[in-house]
Amino acid sequence: MFSVAIPLRYWPNWTSMNPENVVPPIRSSLLSFFYNVKYPPSVVFTLVTLSGNHLVLSLFFKYSNKxxxxxxxxxxxxxxxxxxxxxxxxxxxxxxxxxxxxxxxxxxxxxxxxxxxxxxxxxxxxxxxxxxxxxxxxxxxxxxxxxxxxxx
Structure with missing residues (x-):
C-alpha cells in the first residue's frame, strides 16, 4: 500500500483539490510527504494510514507471544x-x-x-x-x- 501511495502522492491531481496550495509544498521535505489531508476522501491518505496500521498489526502478531x-x-x-x-x-x-x-x-x-x-x-x-x-x-x-x- 505504501509503495502505491508514493507515486500517487507526487502526482498532483491525487494530493489535493488545489495542489499548489499544499503547505509545506510536497517536494520541500520528507515530512511534507506525510502531511496528507483526508478530505475529500483521499486515496493517498487511506493507503498511507492503512499501511502504517498493517505494519503495527503485523508486529503485534509476530511478537504477541513475547x-x-x-x-x-x-x-x-x-x-x-x-x-x-x-x-x-x-x-x-x-x-x-x-x-x-x-x-x-x-x-x-x-x-x-x-x-x-x-x-x-x-x-x-x-x-x-x-x-x-x-x-x-x-x-x-x-x-x-x-x-x-x-x-x-
Whole structure:
C-alpha cells in the first residue's frame, strides 16, 4: 500500500483539490510527504494510514507471544471493545480537555509548553477508558450471543 501511495502522492491531481496550495509544498521535505489531508476522501491518505496500521498489526502478531501478559491484556481490552472505545473516547477526551483547560486546535492550538500536560491528560484518559472498556467487556459477555450489544 505504501509503495502505491508514493507515486500517487507526487502526482498532483491525487494530493489535493488545489495542489499548489499544499503547505509545506510536497517536494520541500520528507515530512511534507506525510502531511496528507483526508478530505475529500483521499486515496493517498487511506493507503498511507492503512499501511502504517498493517505494519503495527503485523508486529503485534509476530511478537504477541513475547509481549508481557499485562500489556497483552490491556491491548485485548481495548481491541475487543474497539467500537465502544471509539464512541466513548470522543466524549471523554472532550471532558478531559475542558477539565485540563486546553483550547482546541481550531481555537488557537496548544503552545509548546503545554505538550507535556497534554500527554499526561491523554494517559489519564486512556487509563479511565481502560476501566470503562473493561466494564463494557464484562457486560457484553453477560448478554446473549445474538444481542445487539455484542456488535459494540
Amino acid at each position: 509481549l508481557h501478559p499485562v500489556i497483552k491484556h490491556v491491548l485485548l481490552v481495548y481491541g475487543t471493545n474497539s467500537l465502544f472505545f471509539y464512541c466513548t473516547h470522543m466524549l471523554l477526551f472532550r471532558a478531559m480537555r475542558a477539565i485540563c483547560g486546553f483550547s482546541s486546535f481550531s481555537e488557537g492550538g496548544f503552545n509548546i509548553s503545554q505538550w507535556w500536560s497534554v500527554a499526561v491528560c491523554y494517559l489519564i484518559a486512556l487509563v479511565i477508558e481502560y476501566w470503562i472498556c473493561l466494564w463494557f467487556g464484562s457486560f457484553k459477555k453477560g448478554t446473549r450471543k445474538d444481542s445487539l450489544w455484542r456488535l459494540f
